[in-house]
Each structure stands twice: as C-alpha cells, then as structure tokens.
Amino acid sequence: MAKTITKLTGFPEWLPEERMVELELLKQMSAIFELYGFTSIETRAVEPLDRLLQKGESDKEMYLLRRLQAEDEASDSKLGLHFDLTVPFARYVLEHKDKLQFPFKRYQIQKVWRGERPQDGRFREFYQADIDVIGEGELPLFFDAEMPRILYQVLSKLPIPAITLHINNRKIMEGYYRGLGIENPLEVFRLVDKLDKIGEAKVQKLLQEALSMNETTAKKCLDLGRIRTSDLSFVDQVKMLGVKNEILSQGLEDLASVMNDLKDLPKGSIVADLHIARGLDYYTGTVYEGMMKGFENLGAVCSGGRYDNLASEDEKNKLPGVGVSIGLSRILSKLFASNYFEVSRRSPTCVLVALPAVEQLSEAIQLAETLRSRGIAAEVFPEALKYGKQIRYAEKKGIPFVWFLEKNPQGLQAVKDIRSGTQVDADLSKWVPPTEDLKPQIKIKK
Amino acid sequence: MAKTITKLTGFPEWLPEERMVELELLKQMSAIFELYGFTSIETRAVEPLDRLLQKGESDKEMYLLRRLQAEDEASDSKLGLHFDLTVPFARYVLEHKDKLQFPFKRYQIQKVWRGERPQDGRFREFYQADIDVIGEGELPLFFDAEMPRILYQVLSKLPIPAITLHINNRKIMEGYYRGLGIENPLEVFRLVDKLDKIGEAKVQKLLQEALSMNETTAKKCLDLGRIRTSDLSFVDQVKMLGVKNEILSQGLEDLASVMNDLKDLPKGSIVADLHIARGLDYYTGTVYEGMMKGFENLGAVCSGGRYDNLASEDEKNKLPGVGVSIGLSRILSKLFASNYFEVSRRSPTCVLVALPAVEQLSEAIQLAETLRSRGIAAEVFPEALKYGKQIRYAEKKGIPFVWFLEKNPQGLQAVKDIRSGTQVDADLSKWVPPTEDLKPQIKIKK
Numbered sequence: 103m104a105k106t107i108t109k110l111t112g113f114p115e116w117l118p119e120e121r122m123v124e125l126e127l128l129k130q131m132s133a134i135f136e137l138y139g140f141t142s143i144e145t146r147a148v149e150p151l152d153r154l155l156q157k158g159e160s161d162k163e164m165y166l167l168r169r170l171q172a173e174d175e176a177s178d179s180k181l182g183l184h185f186d187l188t189v190p191f192a193r194y195v196l197e198h199k200d201k202l203q204f205p206f207k208r209y210q211i212q213k214v215w216r217g218e219r220p221q222d223g224r225f226r227e228f229y230q231a232d233i234d235v236i237g238e239g240e241l242p243l244f245f246d247a248e249m250p251r252i253l254y255q256v257l258s259k260l261p262i263p264a265i266t267l268h269i270n271n272r273k274i275m276e277g278y279y280r281g282l283g284i285e286n287p288l289e290v291f292r293l294v295d296k297l298d299k300i301g302e303a304k305v306q307k308l309l310q311e312a313l314s315m316n317e318t319t320a321k322k323c324l325d326l327g328r329i330r331t332s333d334l335s336f337v338d339q340v341k342m343l344g345v346k347n348e349i350l351s352q353g354l355e356d357l358a359s360v361m362n363d364l365k366d367l368p369k370g371s372i373v374a375d376l377h378i379a380r381g382l383d384y385y386t387g388t389v390y391e392g393m394m395k396g397f398e399n400l401g402a403v404c405s406g407g408r409y410d411n412l413a414s415e416d417e418k419n420k421l422p423g424v425g426v427s428i429g430l431s432r433i434l435s436k437l438f439a440s441n442y443f444e445v446s447r448r449s450p451t452c453v454l455v456a457l458p459a460v461e462q463l464s465e466a467i468q469l470a471e472t473l474r475s476r477g478i479a480a481e482v483f484p485e486a487l488k489y490g491k492q493i494r495y496a497e498k499k500g501i502p503f504v505w506f507l508e509k510n511p512q513g514l515q516a517v518k519d520i521r522s523g524t525q526v527d528a529d530l531s532k533w534v535p536p537t538e539d540l541k542p543q544i545k546i547k548k
Numbered sequence: 549m550a551k552t553i554t555k556l557t558g559f560p561e562w563l564p565e566e567r568m569v570e571l572e573l574l575k576q577m578s579a580i581f582e583l584y585g586f587t588s589i590e591t592r593a594v595e596p597l598d599r600l601l602q603k604g605e606s607d608k609e610m611y612l613l614r615r616l617q618a619e620d621e622a623s624d625s626k627l628g629l630h631f632d633l634t635v636p637f638a639r640y641v642l643e644h645k646d647k648l649q650f651p652f653k654r655y656q657i658q659k660v661w662r663g664e665r666p667q668d669g670r671f672r673e674f675y676q677a678d679i680d681v682i683g684e685g686e687l688p689l690f691f692d693a694e695m696p697r698i699l700y701q702v703l704s705k706l707p708i709p710a711i712t713l714h715i716n717n718r719k720i721m722e723g724y725y726r727g728l729g730i731e732n733p734l735e736v737f738r739l740v741d742k743l744d745k746i747g748e749a750k751v752q753k754l755l756q757e758a759l760s761m762n763e764t765t766a767k768k769c770l771d772l773g774r775i776r777t778s779d780l781s782f783v784d785q786v787k788m789l790g791v792k793n794e795i796l797s798q799g800l801e802d803l804a805s806v807m808n809d810l811k812d813l814p815k816g817s818i819v820a821d822l823h824i825a826r827g828l829d830y831y832t833g834t835v836y837e838g839m840m841k842g843f844e845n846l847g848a849v850c851s852g853g854r855y856d857n858l859a860s861e862d863e864k865n866k867l868p869g870v871g872v873s874i875g876l877s878r879i880l881s882k883l884f885a886s887n888y889f890e891v892s893r894r895s896p897t898c899v900l901v902a903l904p905a906v907e908q909l910s911e912a913i914q915l916a917e918t919l920r921s922r923g924i925a926a927e928v929f930p931e932a933l934k935y936g937k938q939i940r941y942a943e944k945k946g947i948p949f950v951w952f953l954e955k956n957p958q959g960l961q962a963v964k965d966i967r968s969g970t971q972v973d974a975d976l977s978k979w980v981p982p983t984e985d986l987k988p989q990i991k992i993k994k
Contacts, residue, residue, distance in 0.1 A: 137924075
C-alpha cells in the first residue's frame with residue numbers, strides 16, 4: 103500500500119488539460135524552429151561538476167547526484183543536474199565536433215533543475231526551449247539578429263500575451279564603464295541589471311556603497327541604463343553622454359547592425375535597452391531579455407546572448423555561439439494560474455463506442471479500430487453497463503460523441519453528440535466528426 | 549575557456565540525424581496513443597525516497613539528489629530521480645485524484661535514471677514511453693488485453709524490426725507453485741524468469757540449491773515455465789500437469805480472456821508464455837514482455853503488467869492499474885549501432901538562400917520568410933562569400949536546394965538542386981519542392 107503523499111513545491115506538474123496546452127505550444131515552437139533550419143538535439147541531464155561550475159553565479163543553485171548504494175563514490179559524486187541548456191550544448195558541440203557541420207544550428211527543449219528556494223515564477227524543475235548557433239572560428243553578427251527574429255516569430259504565433267524583446271550589447275556597457283575609469287565592469291553589470299526590480303535610487307546607492315563609486319560616476323552609469331529606443335537613435339543618445347572608448351564604439355556598431363536587421367518587425371516589439379546585462383558570466387556581446395505584456399512582474403520569460411568563449415577550447419579553436427532560451431514553464435504557470443486558456447475537452451478521445459453486451463466486445467473493438475484507422479480517436483467502454491452510465495463516463499471526460507452498435511432497418515448505426523443530445527444515423531465507412539471536434543481545441547478565454 | 553571533455557558512459561546522446569529518427573518515432577507513438585484515448589502527462593523527475601523504495605529490487609539502482617550548497621539538507625536529501633514512470637504515475641494519480649476522471653488513461657514519455665553499471669543495452673539515463681490505465685475501485689480485464697493490442701499497433705507501425713509480445717499472469721505461477729506446496733512463490737518467480745538467460749539446467753540447480761527444493765518439485769516448476777502457445781491451448785497444457793489451486797484457476801481464466809480478446813491480431817505476434825514473471829514486486833496479475841526479432845539477446849524492449857495495489861491508499865480506496873513501457877533508448881541504441889536507418893539529410897532546411905552581397909540581406913531574409921510561411925524550411929547564408937563556398941555549406945548539411953536572388957529577364961530567379969546539379973527558373977509565389985524533399989525522410993537501410 104502506498105505511503106501518504108508529499109507535495110513538493112518548486113516541481114510543477116500539470117493536469118491533463120494543462121499538459122495539452124503545453125504539448126501544443128511545444129509542437130508549434132518546434133515546427134517554427136525547424137522552418138528556420140534548426141535541428142533538434144537533447145543532451146544528457148547530467149554534466150560533470152567542473153563543467154557546470156565554469157559558469158558564474160550558479161554554484162549555489164545546483165543539484166548533485168549520488169547513488170543510493172554507491173560503490174564508486176568518486177565518479178558519481180562529481181555529477182550534477184544541468185541548470186540550463188547552454189552549458190551542456192557547448193559541451194555537446196565540443197564532444198561531437200567532428201560529426202557536426204558549422205555553423206551548427208540546434209533547438210533543444212528539455213527540463214533543467216536548480217536548487218533554488220521556490221517562489222513565484224521560480225521553480226526547481228522547469229522546461230527551457232532553446233535555440234543556439236555555434237560557429238567554427240567565427241560567427242557572423244547575422245545570427246545575433248536572427249535570434250530575436252525567430253523569438254518574435256515564435257512568441258507572436260503562440261496563443262500567449264505579446265512579448266517585448268529588449269536587446270543590449272555588453273560591449274556597450276563594458277566600454278562605457280571602462281571609459282568612466284571603472285576597472286571591473288562586471289560588478290556594475292550586476293547592479294545596473296537590477297534597475298527594473300529595485301529602481302534607480304537603490305541602484306545608485308549600491309553603486310556608491312558596494313562599489314565605492316563617487317556620485318558623479320554612479321549617475322553616469324544610470325544615464326546609460328536609462329536609454330531605451332525602438333530605433334537606432336540610441337547611438338546618438340549614447341554619444342551625447344560624452345564617454346569615449348573603443349569597446350563602446352564596437353558595441354554600438356554591433357547593436358546598431360542587429361537593430362537595423364530587425365527594422366521590418368512591428369514597431370515596439372524590439373527595443374534597444376541599454377541596462378540589460380543578464381546575470382551569467384559567459385555572455386560577451388549581444389544580450390536579450392523578453393517581458394510578457396501584463397506579466398512584467400514575472401521578470402524575463404525569455405533571454406539569451408552571445409558567448410564567444412563558452413565552447414572554445416583555446417584561442418586557436420574558437421567556437422563562438424549565440425542563443426536564446428524561452429522559459430516555457432514560467433510562462434505557462436502564470437497563464438494557468440490566471441485561467442488564461444480554455445481547452446475544449448480533457449481527453450483526446452472523439453468517440454466512445456458504447457458496449458451493449460459482453461458478446462459484442464469484438465465488434466465494438468473492430469469498430470473503434472476502423473475509426474482510428476481514419477484518424478479519429480476512439481475508445482471502447484470496457485463493460486456492458488447500462489447506457490446511462492456509459493454516457494455519463496463520456497460526459498465526465500468531455501468525449502463529444504457516443505456510438506451505438508445497434509443497427510436500424512437500413513443497416514445504419516446511431517451516433518449521439520452528447521453535448522447537444524442530437525442523435526444521427528451514421529455509416530461507419532463515411533462518418534467523420536466536424537473538424538473542430540476531431541482533437542481538443544485550445545482557446546484563449548475572453 | 550572550457551575544460552577538457554569527460555565522456556560519460558551510460559548516458560547516451562544522439563547525433564542530429566539520430567535524434568531525427570527518435571523524434572519521428574516519438575511523434576508516431578504519441579499519435580497512436582492518442583487515437584486510443586490516452587492523454588499525455590509528465591511527472592516531475594524526482595520523488596521522495598520512501599515512495600521510490602516501495603518498489604522492490606531497485607534500491608541499489610537509484611540516484612539521490614543533494615544541493616551543492618544545501619542549507620536544508622533534511623528536505624533535499626530525501627529526493628531521488630525516478631527510475632521508471634509507473635511509480636511516479638501512481639503517485640500523480642493519488643495526488644490529483646479529485647481532478648481526474650476514471651478509468652484514467654495516460655501516456656507518458658520521459659527519461660528515467662538508474663545508477664546501474666552501464667553495459668550493452670543498459671543505460672543510466674534512458675527514455676521510457678509508457679501507457680497506463682488506472683481505475684477507481686476496480687479495473688476491468690478489458691484493459692489487460694488493450695495494452696498488448698496498442699503495443700502491437702504502435703510497434704508494428706514504427707520503422708523497427710517486428711516485436712513478439714509474451715504474456716503471462718502471475719496468478720498462474722503463484723497458484724501453481726502454491727499448489728506444489730511452495731510457500732514463497734515470489735522467490736521462484738525470480739529464478740524461473742531467468743530461463744531465457746541461463747537455461748533450464750541452471751534454473752533447476754538454483755531452485756534445488758538456493759530454495760532447497762526437491763528434484764521433483766523443481767522439475768514441476770520447469771514444466772510450467774516451458775509452456776508457450778499462441779492460442780488458448782496453454783490452458784489444457786497446464787491442466788495436464790495436474791496441479792490444483794484456486795489462484796491458478798483464476799489466473800488461467802484471466803489469461804485465456806486476454807488471449808481471446810487478442811485473437812484477431814496476426815498469428816505469432818502474441819504468445820502466452822508461462823515463464824514470464826518480470827522483476828518488479830508490484831505486479832499482481834497479467835505481465836508482459838516484448839522481444840525484438842533479430843535482437844533477442846538485447847532482452848525485453850517493452851514490458852509491463854497489472855498492479856492492483858501500487859496506487860491504492862487502503863483496501864477501501866483501491867486504484868488498480870495496468871500498463872506497459874516501451875524502452876525506446878534501448879531499441880534505438882541497438883538499431884543505431886547496427887546502422888539500421890538512413891536519414892535523407894542532416895538538417896531540417898530544404899532551401900538555402902544564397903547571399904550575393906551584404907546589401908541584399910533584407911531581400912534574402914524576406915525571401916526566406918516567404919518560403920517559411922508556406923511551410924518550407926529555409927535559411928539564409930549569413931555572409932556574402934563566393935557562391936562556391938555557400939553551395940559547399942549546403943552540400944555539407946545535405947540541404948537539397950539553393951536559391952539565387954538574381955533575376956532573369958522574365959523576372960524569375962534560379963533554384964539549384966545541388967544533388968543533381970539541375971538548375972530551374974522559379975517563381976517565388978508558386979515554387980514548392982517535391983514532397984519527399986520537404987522534410988528529412990527516414991528509411992530503413994536494405
């Protein structure tokens with residue numbers, strides 16, 4: 103007999119109708135990724151600890167494995183569950199390099215794990231849907247612009263609220279801070295990145311107190327972080343701040359090129375936003391972050407960037423990459439909680455074949471097989487109970503049609519639409535349900 | 549810079565073309581499961597240790613989690629990665645019982661983890677594809693017969709070698725052994741189940757030595773284990789062995805009912821095989837095991853059974869279930885290793901749009917978008933390199949068509965099939981590739 107149930111916070115699980123929404127979104131995403139030439143891969147769930155640890159800021163969030171009855175503690179104790187899909191992908195590319203063609207474009211949709219304290223929108227296990235391109239030697243800036251284009255295509259086609267994509271280039275921040283005489287720009291990234299969460303006054307205070315910055319310099323940092331434009335005017339706005347630095351110029355040029363490549367996308371869907379840094383240490387250029395309209399307090403629902411060194415073995419064998427990740431579980435958990443979707447039924451089944459008597463079981467099974475061979479999902483009621491009970495089962499599951507085996511004088515059987523109560527004579531060789539009843543339909547609630 | 553690569557045995561990873569095969573099989577499986585009315589669910593990767601341990605024989609195979617910097621060691625240290633999908637499913641049903649409709653039919657395709665010593669066909673991480681039905685109170689024997697029917701439908705439609713399904717009922721073994729005066733039939737199950745691996749002589753020796761059985765009784769055990777029929781004749785063969793027991797009679801009746809329900813399936817695809825026990829303690833009736841033709845030494849590639857108590861809270865709230873699991877990774881690893889499949893190309897991309905000059909990038913991108921909007925996967929070559937280099941990229945990736953932007957006097961552009969070298973004039977508003985070139989095709993090598 104089973105033990106009592108322990109609820110685990112931070113490990114979300116969906117009910118069947120929620121899973122239908124998730125599956126449909128996964129299908130639509132994958133189809134679009136493939137239209138852009140991205141091929142699917144999956145990596146193992148575990149990576150050696152030293153590989154996971156090369157990425158900053160995340161050592162506290164990791165799950166390590168040990169075998170319940172470990173004989174070789176040494177080997178197992180150095181494995182951890184991956185906390186994102188970028189680090190494993192970079193390792194995959196290195197490991198299988200000779201068998202891949204570059205630039206290698208892949209999509210990868212898997213669960214990741216983080217040992218974080220669970221809170222609103224933050225889970226210990228969740229789905230990420232990633233696309234990345236890794237080049238051999240160099241990777242054209244073309245791909246830095248292709249990432250937000252695909253994100254826009256995917257996210258605007260899914261039945262979810264609109265997403266605004268914010269783009270920056272770390273070289274702009276790095277060069278600007280260096281131009282101000284700051285020696286460790288990474289520390290400033292982390293604080294300025296918090297602007298949305300804690301506001302300008304607190305960031306300024308932190309810059310002055312935690313980083314011992316003078317007030318003028320701290321305010322100069324905020325001046326850059328305030329710039330947000332949906333066209334190329336950010337370039338002039340930065341130049342007006344009067345900071346000169348070569349890395350800054352390069353960053354402005356790169357971001358201008360990316361924004362220019364995207365100018366055909368609807369106004370406001372893409373924003374150059376010079377305070378976005380992203381937390382991870384491995385980004386070296388373009389960085390992305392997407393917010394869902396009406397759910398901005400959820401934080402970023404997609405993010406990514408360019409990483410020139412993550413997969414590289416050494417200076418001679420560079421494998422620079424760029425990619426984005428969609429936080430599917432985060433998006434869905436919020437939309438499920440706010441009752442955003444409506445699913446037309448709970449079961450894939452379109453037709454329940456009612457069973458009048460045990461002796462007719464073979465007949466019922468064959469009838470169901472005929473429907474299935476035509477792509478109509480069907481199940482046979484497993485016992486010869488009263489029709490009322492069989493119909494109630496269909497009602498509970500939301501199965502729209504019940505098929506009765508009895509034949510009328512013309513040799514036709516009856517199919518009942520149990521939602522309306524309408525019963526029609528049906529010829530098994532021809533009957534098809536209305537298209538909208540063939541599979542469960544997902545709609546957005548008004 | 550990245551560390552050197554550590555290869556991890558037991559954690560298989562597929563190359564893109566292998567993953568294409570896996571994805572296609574997953575899609576086909578899911579579609580068939582849904583035609584039979586099974587709905588998709590996923591469960592979290594972890595379960596509390598006490599729940600994982602209720603299933604026998606597996607405590608040595610488990611991975612436990614700990615957080616790298618655990619503050620609350622107590623809570624985390626009791627979590628383990630699931631080693632199958634049945635135990636988590638039973639827990640899911642118990643946890644969400646009030647929101648499910650019974651009999652609840654679900655399919656679940658996820659990775660599972662076992663801390664085993666990796667060997668041929670045995671992995672530490674692998675895909676299982678499961679279907680199960682759990683009833684409330686009782687579950688008709690109808691479903692015990694539906695499982696092998698669906699397995700047959702799924703496995704015979706996938707592009708893999710034929711599978712023979714062996715079916716038994718543990719009540720037959722239990723009743724028969726009890727009828728012989730054996731008090732702990734479970735111990736005999738485990739030994740008789742090894743018949744295929746170690747042969748009759750060794751099993752007999754083990755029965756006599758490990759279980760202190762006399763020779764006559766040991767031989768009687770083997771007599772039952774030898775019975776394999778593809779029709780109902782196993783019933784008479786068992787009766788001729790002269791053992792009388794009520795549980796045995798019930799088992800024979802149940803298995804006869806299941807075999808009778810399946811009599812329309814092709815001869816030889818389903819076999820009543822009275823030595824099959826399956827290793828897991830929770831099975832209480834029907835058990836299944838499937839072997840792949842030509843790969844019998846791989847062991848079972850699918851298996852399952854009826855479990856009347858796994859999800860039940862107590863005698864009053866019974867949630868009996870029956871299900872089967874397809875070991876997809878095991879099947880694929882063997883077929884990949886023997887070069888069984890041929891994939892027509894390595895990339896989803898059908899058309900590469902060549903880039904003649906940087907200034908034409910927008911034009912190239914818009915052309916690709918037009919193709920994509922018609923369901924044709926396209927990518928734009930990211931740099932204005934010589935056409936020879938761009939065509940070589942398409943060749944390496946196996947992209948069949950290259951589109952050139954230059955227009956002829958009639959305003960048509962040229963599309964080259966780089967496999968044949970044929971170049972034709974194409975009208976963007978109408979052009980479609982041959983159907984077989986739209987997506988990568990998977991074939992079985994001759």
